[in-house]
Amino acid sequence: QVQLVESGGGLVQAGGSLRLSCVASGGTFISYTMGWFRQAPGKERDFVAATTWSGRSTYLANYANSVKGRFTISRDSAKNTVYLQMNSLNPEDTAVYYCAAGPYSRAVVPGDRLSYTYWGQGTQVTVSS
Numbered sequence: 001q002v003q004l005v006e007s008g009g010g011l012v013q014a015g016g017s018l019r020l021s022c023v024a025s026g027g028t029f030i031s032y033t034m035g036w037f038r039q040a041p042g043k044e045r046d047f048v049a050a051t052t053w054s055g056r057s058t059y060l061a062n063y064a065n066s067v068k069g070r071f072t073i074s075r076d077s078a079k080n081t082v083y084l085q086m087n088s089l090n091p092e093d094t095a096v097y098y099c100a101a102g103p104y105s106r107a108v109v110p111g112d113r114l115s116y117t118y119w120g121q122g123t124q125v126t127v128s129s
Helices: none
Strands: 003-007 010-013 018-025 033-039 045-053 059-063 071-076 081-086 095-102 123-128
Touching: 003 095, 018 033, 018 095, 018 123, 033 071, 033 081, 045 071, 045 081, 059 071
Parallel strands: 010 123
Antiparallel strands: 003 018, 018 081, 033 045, 033 095, 045 059, 071 081, 095 123
16 A cells, blocks of 8 residues: 655754655655645644656646745655755744645646645654744
8 A cells, every 4th residue: 555654854943954755655656746735733734845747757846835945845756755855944834744645637736635645644843943
């Protein structure tokens, strides 16, 4: 069965950086939409970033406005791994970060949780001020 395993979370000071990793197994993910979402205590799970397949080995990246210019999503298809490089972190970025995977669709909406079928267990990111 499909599994997504996140790693790389932790405690960091404001202004610092972290890189999250998500390893997918149990399938072939070349054409899958791979995304990151986050959920802070008492809040909904919000879209952070996604990478969508646009043919051959080309992928498009989408970001939430709150992380544009600070976060970068990338993927290594050979390793079935997607990364989230997070720079200039601030306390508002504190949340549990979830990796998600959804099968290819021309009508995919990367920021919509319903576009994703599989979810990881999450990794905690805490940014201290």
